[in-house]
Amino acid sequence: MSETSAPIQTDTPGSDFPARLAGVDTWLQREAAFWLKKAGDEQGLLAEARADGWQLKQWGKSVFGQVGNGPGRLLVYLPPGRASAVNLAALMAATQSWQTTGDLPLTLKFLYGPVEEALLAGHSEDLAADAIIYVRGDYRRGRPLVSLGVKGLLEVELRVKTMSKDAPSAYSEVMPGASWLLVQAITALKSESLEVQIEDFEEGLSPLPFEESQALRKALPDFKPELAQRLRDYGLNEYIFNLNDWLVLQTQYMVPTVNVSALECGSFDTSGRLKLPATARARLDFLLVPYQDPAQVFEKLRQHLLTREFGPQLEIIQLPGAFRPSHTPLTARFVQDVLAAGEAIGAPPLVAPIGLFSGPLAALKEAAGNPPALCFGLGRSRVSRADFTTQARWLAHLFPLVLSGDAAMFEIYPDRPAPAAKKLTEPPDTPDLTDLSQLIPDFPELDLPDEPFGSLTENESGNSGQS
Template identity: 30%
Template sequence: MTSPDPTRPNLAAHIERGLRDLRDLVALQSVSAQGRHLPETAAFVTRLLEAEGFTVRAYPGEVAPVLVAEAGEGPRTLLIYNHYDVQPEDPVALWESPPFELTERDGRLYGRGASDDKGELASRLAAVRAVRERNGGRLPLRVRWLIEGEEEVGSPSLERFVAEHAEELRADGCWWEFGSIDPGGRPVLFLGLKGVMCVELRCRVAASDLHSSLGAVIDNPLYRLARAVASLRDDGGRVTLPGFHDDVREPSEADRTAIARIPGDGQAVRDTYGVTRPLATGPAYHKRLNLAPVVNVNGWGGGYGGEGSKTVLPAHGFVKLDFRLVQEQDPARVLGLLRAHLDAQGLEDVEIVELEAHQQPARVDAAHPFVRACVAAAWEAHGAEPVVQPSSGGSGPMHPFREVLGVACVAAGIGNVGGRVHAPNENIVREHFEKGVAFGVALLERLARGSSS
């Protein structure tokens, strides 16, 4: 029988306390899109941090308070970014357990925010507690923590906030708010994010709905929106806006090498969600997910959608879109290209309404010392080689951290391919929460020692 490694911390008590924190956090319905329970959740997070020796300052945001916390001392400083807001729970009927009650089934923990982002926050706080305990009640490095409540509505306050509070946020590296563990148990680290631009296209042809017989002489707003949407991409998913790809940077040799090392081709995603029309498989899967821009149709409305038929000519309609952008693409320029393109198609009456705050793409070089420290900590905590993705397919407010603070950002966390983030039955795997705490301990202590490998 192998003797236990005396250098590995016993984290069981910290994990259980972290899960209690997560249960309390999930119970707070901090839905930023609807302005629910945001000050209450900020106050609860403040109390959690203050109990661990953090000094917490709360600043007003456009939607919710922004928290900046600090604790510890030492030559190295780690910045952690998280958010306490969550997506709406709708449609509630599809949840198999109450969305705001953390519920365990078959080794998974279900609840809105269990993964995005309250599970990440709770696991990281558990790691801080463990490191303090192992160091006689003190943190052997400085930890600065920015926790906002507006991420799920585009972080409208954050870019200005980071610029105005740059000195409070300086650090040697930033541990970003998410990450995942693949079906084989390998931790997945992301070195960047795509940008995002969310818009709604609207079209109105009359002051009131009309009898459909008048379709012979009056145009249809849903048809005009269908024309607009169909003109934005081809059948392979490539965006067809003229000029859209002009600023897209060719992948570097390091990008190509990293992508070639990523295992799998998305089969686990296709199996988990029952995908019937994949746009990329094989080697193209990870290249497109990391480095290709895309336009998505998020939702469509207008006219009659009830049972049976209703012969109506709708007066108006709308369609919601998001553009995921890659390095060097500017959302403001893409917005201009979209307007020019619709006008050129004779769709001048299709209105473009900007939704939420646009976010620019951001990346960090894989050779950065902080990236190496995160890779080494992931090896230590998981006992498996990390998968390093040059970019996530998703988006977030990383750009000001890179451009204003100049800090390297690495996303490493506890998500999973079946985590159903933003959907009913959002979940984490209990074992992944435990591994997340272990990774946090390994990263904090490695940085405190000044080691990057």
């Protein structure tokens, strides 16, 4: 919610959010199974939306919808993917649960389908919002995962052409082969300890805020089974450099990645034997963290390779589909409202500082007026009724909270602690283990304790990776 929006006065006569929420919960518990069955019928869901009063517009391959006229404006983005329809069904169920008891307490909008920055910029008036939910995430043992943003994405193709055609391999000591030049270009990107060698690649990065590091540390017990299963799924015994679970979490959320996703050179057929390849190419992807810009990273990559004097044989091409990273602080009011609503329905969320995926969230925020935004949702097309009901109830409990003030929050959840007078600061005697310089260079020599913050008792894939 934007800081400038006027709060609704929920202490006026007739305010009945707590009573209505009780009715909403009862309705959803009864009707969740019906909506879950409809989750496989995208067109049926859109028809249901029209019947429930949603105003729908077709924007290219995307659908925009709006319903209600309350003072708070919530925009829900449902990206393309297998889980989009089930998340749309949960949103429709949450909306109808309020409509059965009266008017919606907010203006609710959704955008469903693939989008591009130009499309978003051209519809800024429709997209204007006080808060954004990017529906992407998953549930872990009944607990939803909230991500405070998305990673950025840059994809690059390296193309090498050294000759007009392949030559016999006997000439490899006197004629230039494309394969060796491509290998040299790729190996110039990382050291033996996997430290990125691109000059100023980490410029502008900062340590993970203390509050977010603590939240991630609290979630570690819930991530441990997933981290162990991941090793089994990929036939591994350990993570690189034998990183422990805590360092795996810190690294995957905080450290930008440089990956070679595809290589092409020569042929393994009989026709490719004893040949010196004339052409070769590789596709790279960079998953970026907050304050990195894909355009700037591409320019740094280009300069890095140009200074190695690979010559005109090496072509460096930025592929379409780049995304900037986006992040909303854990201390933002809307984030705290989302977490409080999850706790109120018995599903205290896990918190990750950023999602392990990329998407157009930064452009969406700009088009909507730069409100706070976060990510959560059902990560699979097949979900349990319990998780589906939790998702629908969670959304329904959020609707009256998109009001830019604490009045509604304290009426609905009267026992909620008052906000802290100032942000938490890291105790001076707590070791700074969120410094990127301790995570990126020279992994093998890391010697950090398993419990860096002491004992804490509390306890999801687009263009990108996992949720």
